[in-house]
Amino acid sequence: xxxxxxxxxxxxxxxxxxxxxxxxxxxxxxxxxxxxxxxxxxxxxxxxxxxxxxxxxxxxxxxxxxxxxxxxxxxxxxxxxxxxxxxxxxxxxxxxxxxxxxxxxxxxxxxxxxxxxxxxxxxxxxxxxxxxxxxxxxxxxxxxxxxxxxxxxxxxxxxxxxxxxxxxxxxxxxxxxxxxxxxxxxxxxxxxxxxxxxxxxxxxxxxxxxxxxxxxxxxxxxxxxxxxxxxxxxxxxxxxxxxxxxxxxxxxxxxxxxxxxxxxxxxxxxxxxxxxxxxxxxxxxxxxxxxxxxxxxxxxxxxxxxxxxxxxxxxxxxxxxxxxxxxxxxxxxxxxxxxxxxxxxxxxxxxxxxxxxxxxxxxxxxxxxxxxxxxxxxxxxxxxxxxxxxxxxxxxxxxxxxxxxxxxxxxxxxxxxxxxxxxxxxxxxxxxxxxxxx
Amino acid sequence: xxxxxxxxxxxxxxxxxxxxxxxxxxxxxxxxxxxxxxxxxxxxxxxxxxxxxxxxxxxxxxxxxxxxxxxxxxxxxxxxxxxxxxxxxxxxxxxxxxxxxxxxxxxxxxxxxxxxxxxxxxxxxxxxxxxxxxxxxxxxxxxxxxxxxxxxxxxxxxxxxxxxxxxxxxxxxxxxxxxxxxxxxxxxxxxxxxxxxxxxxxxxxxxxxxxxxxxxxxxxxxxxxxxxxxxxxxxxxxxxxxxxxxxxxxxxxxxxxxxxxxxxxxxxxxxxxxxxxxxxxxxxxxxxxxxxxxxxxxxxxxxxxxxxxxxxxxxxxxxxxxxxxxxxxxxxxxxxxxxxxxxxxxx
Amino acid sequence: xxxxxxxxxxxxxxxxxxxxxxxxxxxxxxxxxxxxxxxxxxxxxxxxxxxxxxxxxxxxxxxxxxxxxxxxxxxxxxxxxxxxxxxxxxxxxxxxxxxxxxxxxxxxxxxxxxxxxxxxxxxxxxxxxxxxxxxxxxxxxxxxxxxxxxxxxxxxxxxxxxxxxxxxxxxxxxxxxxxxxxxxxxxxxxx
Ligand code: SF4
Ligand code: SF4
Ligand code: SF4
Numbered sequence: 001x002x003x004x005x006x007x008x009x010x011x012x013x014x015x016x017x018x019x020x021x022x023x024x025x026x027x028x029x030x031x032x033x034x035x036x037x038x039x040x041x042x043x044x045x046x047x048x049x050x051x052x053x054x055x056x057x058x059x060x061x062x063x064x065x066x067x068x069x070x071x072x073x074x075x076x077x078x079x080x081x082x083x084x085x086x087x088x089x090x091x092x093x094x095x096x097x098x099x100x101x102x103x104x105x106x107x108x109x110x111x112x113x114x115x116x117x118x119x120x121x122x123x124x125x126x127x128x129x130x131x132x133x134x135x136x137x138x139x140x141x142x143x144x145x146x147x148x149x150x151x152x153x154x155x156x157x158x159x160x161x162x163x164x165x166x167x168x169x170x171x172x173x174x175x176x177x178x179x180x181x182x183x184x185x186x187x188x189x190x191x192x193x194x195x196x197x198x199x200x201x202x203x204x205x206x207x208x209x210x211x212x213x214x215x216x217x218x219x220x221x222x223x224x225x226x227x228x229x230x231x232x233x234x235x236x237x238x239x240x241x242x243x244x245x246x247x248x249x250x251x252x253x254x255x256x257x258x259x260x261x262x263x264x265x266x267x268x269x270x271x272x273x274x275x276x277x278x279x280x281x282x283x284x285x286x287x288x289x290x291x292x293x294x295x296x297x298x299x300x301x302x303x304x305x306x307x308x309x310x311x312x313x314x315x316x317x318x319x320x321x322x323x324x325x326x327x328x329x330x331x332x333x334x335x336x337x338x339x340x341x342x343x344x345x346x347x348x349x350x351x352x353x354x355x356x357x358x359x360x361x362x363x364x365x366x367x368x369x370x371x372x373x374x375x376x377x378x379x380x381x382x383x384x385x386x387x388x389x390x391x392x393x394x395x396x397x398x399x400x401x402x403x404x405x406x407x408x409x410x411x412x413x414x415x416x417x418x419x420x421x422x423x424x425x426x427x428x429x430x431x432x433x434x435x436x437x438x
Numbered sequence: 439x440x441x442x443x444x445x446x447x448x449x450x451x452x453x454x455x456x457x458x459x460x461x462x463x464x465x466x467x468x469x470x471x472x473x474x475x476x477x478x479x480x481x482x483x484x485x486x487x488x489x490x491x492x493x494x495x496x497x498x499x500x501x502x503x504x505x506x507x508x509x510x511x512x513x514x515x516x517x518x519x520x521x522x523x524x525x526x527x528x529x530x531x532x533x534x535x536x537x538x539x540x541x542x543x544x545x546x547x548x549x550x551x552x553x554x555x556x557x558x559x560x561x562x563x564x565x566x567x568x569x570x571x572x573x574x575x576x577x578x579x580x581x582x583x584x585x586x587x588x589x590x591x592x593x594x595x596x597x598x599x600x601x602x603x604x605x606x607x608x609x610x611x612x613x614x615x616x617x618x619x620x621x622x623x624x625x626x627x628x629x630x631x632x633x634x635x636x637x638x639x640x641x642x643x644x645x646x647x648x649x650x651x652x653x654x655x656x657x658x659x660x661x662x663x664x665x666x667x668x669x670x671x672x673x674x675x676x677x678x679x680x681x682x683x684x685x686x687x688x689x690x691x692x693x694x695x696x697x698x699x700x701x702x703x704x705x706x707x708x709x710x711x712x713x714x715x716x717x718x719x720x721x722x723x724x725x726x727x728x729x730x731x732x733x734x735x736x737x738x739x740x741x742x743x744x745x746x747x748x749x750x751x752x753x754x755x756x757x758x759x760x761x762x763x764x765x766x767x768x769x770x771x772x773x774x775x776x777x778x779x780x781x782x783x784x785x
Numbered sequence: 786x787x788x789x790x791x792x793x794x795x796x797x798x799x800x801x802x803x804x805x806x807x808x809x810x811x812x813x814x815x816x817x818x819x820x821x822x823x824x825x826x827x828x829x830x831x832x833x834x835x836x837x838x839x840x841x842x843x844x845x846x847x848x849x850x851x852x853x854x855x856x857x858x859x860x861x862x863x864x865x866x867x868x869x870x871x872x873x874x875x876x877x878x879x880x881x882x883x884x885x886x887x888x889x890x891x892x893x894x895x896x897x898x899x900x901x902x903x904x905x906x907x908x909x910x911x912x913x914x915x916x917x918x919x920x921x922x923x924x925x926x927x928x929x930x931x932x933x934x935x936x937x938x939x940x941x942x943x944x945x946x947x948x949x950x951x952x953x954x955x956x957x958x959x960x961x962x963x964x965x966x967x968x969x970x971x972x973x974x975x976x
Contacts, residue, residue: 030637030639030864030865030866030904031609031627031635032866032900032901032904033900033901036900036901038861038862039861039906039908040861041858041859041860041861041969043966043967043969044937044938044939045938045939045966046830046938046941046943046963046966047938047943049828049963052828095942097942097943097944097945098945099945102945102946103945105945105946106945107820110820110823110824111819111820111823113823115829115960116823116824116825116827117820117823117824117825118824118825118826118827118828118829119824119825119826120828121824122817122820122821122824125820126813126816126817126820129813130813133806133809133810133813156444156448158444158448188946188951189945189946192944192945192946193468193946193948193951198849198944199849202849202850202942204849204850204851205849205948206466206849206948207462208462208463208465208466209462209466211458211459211461211462212458212459212462212463214458215454215455215456215458215459215462216455216459218451218452218454218455219451219452219455219456221451222448222451222452223452240809241809241813243805244802244805244806244808244809245806245809246806319469319956322469339954340470340473340839340841340843340954340955341954341955343839343954344837344839344841344954344955344956344957345955347839347955348837348955467952468948468951468952469951469952470841470843470847470951470952470953470954473842473843474841474842474843474845474846474847474917475846476842476845476846476917477891479891480842480845480891480917480919481919482840482889482919482922482923482926484876484926486877487876487877637868637903638865639864639865639866639867639928639929640865640928640929659865659867659868659903660903661869679869679881681876681877681878687876687927688869688871688876688927688928689865689867689869689870689871689927689928690865690867690928708927709871709926709927740925740926740930
């Protein structure tokens with residue numbers, strides 16, 4: 001990575017120097033009348049740095065408010081208001097960029113030495129993660145504009161089989177790994193290129209993305225927040241941290257009376273019922289666990305090898321490799337014409353050997369990266385299987401910390417919560433009595 | 439809504455949505471493979487000028503050679519050989535392209551001419567002189583003093599009495615004596631005396647002396663070749679901008695020109711790469727070489743070196759392509775020159 | 786007895802949870818520290834390097850904005866103020882009058898002002914220009930190359946991944962420091 005970027009910089013500097021040298025005094029101004037000043041091209045400034053600070057401030061404030069509203073005040077209305085504000089600010093006012101999800105690309109690229117990560121992007125990337133560690137995925141509930149977009153259309157959520165969501169949810173892991181790999185190798189920020197909702201925020205963009213956005217929203221009417229649950233690469237990180245978070249959304253503020261009222265409350269299917277208390281066959285369970293544990297390295301290795309073999313597909317994602325392949329083919333006489341890219345390469349009087357060397361390096365990087373990607377996916381699948389097998393014992397109705405988006409919709413289903421809000425404990429007692437009878 | 443109805447609706451919506459996503463992804467052109475999708479109106483298209491009626495072409499190429507010099511910048515022909523100036527170097531070649539002699543120079547000349555025993559080398563802001571015809575042990579060049587006013591020389595011509603320098607930066611021509619003293623400034627705008635003043639928008643400003651000792655200069659902004667008396671009176675001019683073959687294309691042409699020994703004029707243009715021949719009175723005669731004959735080897739950025747540099751060798755035309763360092767000789771199709779005929783029989 | 790058991794179970798769970806939380810915090814801190822090393826205070830914006838741009842036309846159509854945030858910019862100091870500007874006139878149309886059909890720009894986005902015989906000044910009307918680069922090509926091929934394309938930051942929304950940069954065949958679009966957002970062509974060739 002580093003040597004190549006150095007090389008590129010050196011070439012760029014040399015080119016600039018040559019340009020500067022070559023055009024010295026080539027253009028004396030024409031003899032214009034003295035009263036006619038030579039105009040200067042205008043240079044409208046980009047959005048100012050203090051406004052970027054405002055973005056950071058708004059991010060931190062909304063994260064803090066979302067957390068307080070979700071975990072301390074347990075107030076769904078305030079959370080909804082925060083969400084709508086964030087949708088307006090980060091979505092329609094800031095038009096979607098920069099966002100923590102896309103920042104995965106920036107971070108990966110910066111880690112690979114591609115560029116200096118702007119501090120603002122760093123904060124956007126880290127703040128929601130840090131928040132997840134404290135209060136769970138409150139970012140998803142009330143700050144993320146992509147989430148908000150889908151949240152407002154989740155009108156008729158249906159229950160999806162648990163296993164199906166688990167399997168489909170693997171796509172997010174794959175997406176994350178691919179996005180990191182592509183950004184790492186300087187092949188572009190896939191998450192941003194395929195952002196389904198950003199064209200809504202900008203009210204323009206390629207029809208493809210708009211169509212995908214609309215389609216996802218249509219699915220989202222029934223399957224709430226499909227992007228969040230099946231694709232979001234940032235969600236993968238949030239899940240991980242939210243799982244160990246210090247505080248998180250609890251359906252009930254006090255003890256669960258197992259009234260089952262909240263069972264269907266969650267549009268995202270994050271509420272898990274109490275586990276069976278019937279005795280299970282422990283020996284059989286242990287055997288399966290042992291098998292799964294043994295399977296983990298096998299899956300990891302298989303993933304690594306398999307992905308490495310398939311890594312050629314990824315080469316096409318890298319512009320340097322694409323160009324090198326094309327130029328090589330043109331030189332071999334496979335094409336009689338040029339592409340715009342190869343034409344640009346010839347015009348730049350580029351060095352073919354250097355291009356090939358760069359491309360080979362990228363191919364190596366991509367193949368290595370694909371190996372890691374495959375290993376990662378193998379491991380994820382193995383861990384998923386183990387996780388599914390070793391279900392945690394639950395006595396209460398609980399929100400799965402990884403899947404819970406901290407939206408607080410379940411609060412009002414919980415009679416305990418309602419009693420705490422209204423102070424009407426009599427109704428609660430009656431209910432308690434009724435449930436314990438059954 | 440009943441449960442089955444919801445189910446059917448759900449299934450339908452999801453199926454259609456997934457279909458839409460698949461199609462949209464498949465037809466997504468992120469990398470620009472499909473081109474810019476702009477209509478033909480957006481093409482900058484010069485092809486109508488690049489196709490030249492073969493009947494108009496009166497010359498044919500008769501051999502070429504490569505000069506192994508960095509960034510060639512000027513071309514001159516003298517009885518002693520073909521002179522090519524380049525970055526800090528001068529090469530002298532015989533007509534078959536054999537290197538006779540190579541000399542290190544102090545800079546990159548912008549123009550060259552040989553007159554009698556003198557080789558005049560125009561550096562950007564001064565002139566250096568070397569003995570012409572001497573092919574070894576050259577003395578250090580004599581340098582004339584640096585010119586005033588940030589001068590940038592683009593062309594040089596000389597006879598037994600005077601040296602004429604085209605100064606692009608000041609849009610003027612300097613007439614110097616043989617010691618390098620400026621004797622007159624020619625071509626400065628002087629409406630009362632009928633001198634319009636040169637309009638030279640880009641750094642191509644060529645001049646030459648005709649057989650009667652009058653000065654020819656390219657007024658490129660007006661797309662014409664002007665004839666001046668030696669004291670700076672505008673005598674005549676010809677040429678106009680236009681799309682037809684006898685006119686000049688582009689914003690400022692001809693960028694280079696040279697005089698054949700019979701007084702006819704060959705011109706080269708920037709924009710559309712072509713070399714044409716005009717009578718001494720400016721009547722269009724034929725095309726020496728069009729874009730096809732002068733084809734660039736590969737697409738490349740357009741630079742000063744890009745447009746054909748010219749020199750006349752008797753009735754032959756020599757064209758130097760600065761990018762590839764190729765000198766090509768074009769000979770008349772009909773009456774071939776004597777030397778050319780003898781060369782042909784040798785094959 | 787049952788109560789005791791419950792208590793220890795809870796404690797064990799708490800311990801596990803606490804150490805996991807600690808591990809998470811530690812991992813996140815380590816990542817933050819590593820990223821802090823790779824980060825700097827400056828924001829970035831997208832910029833076209835005119836020396837690399839080949840005027841492919843993608844700038845007009847791949848920008849997420851319609852019309853594109855890329856516009857033609859005129860480096861007046863490089864301009865020859867030509868009467869016959871090949872960035873302005875469609876060559877071969879005829880009489881070099883400023884009639885609309887003689888103009889090269891499909892949107893007639895270039896204004897031609899008479900300065901003094903024979904000089905004309907050319908201005909880009911950015912509200913009409915779509916950044917197709919046709920005039921840039923004309924000026925580059927026949928003129929001084931004083932026209933060039935730039936991303937105009939009063940319009941650009943600074944996408945985290947510029948859609949044109951992905952489609953640019955010459956790699957001319959890159960992130961640069963936000964305090965030097967433009968690469969203007971200058972007389973001395975320096976940016
Ligand atoms: S996409 Fe790149 S090459 Fe094409 S016009 Fe834009 S900057 Fe120039
Ligand atoms: S020709 Fe294209 S780039 Fe030039 S001014 Fe018109 S729209 Fe803009
Ligand atoms: S960053 Fe976005 S708005 Fe700006 S030029 Fe690129 S695609 Fe257009």
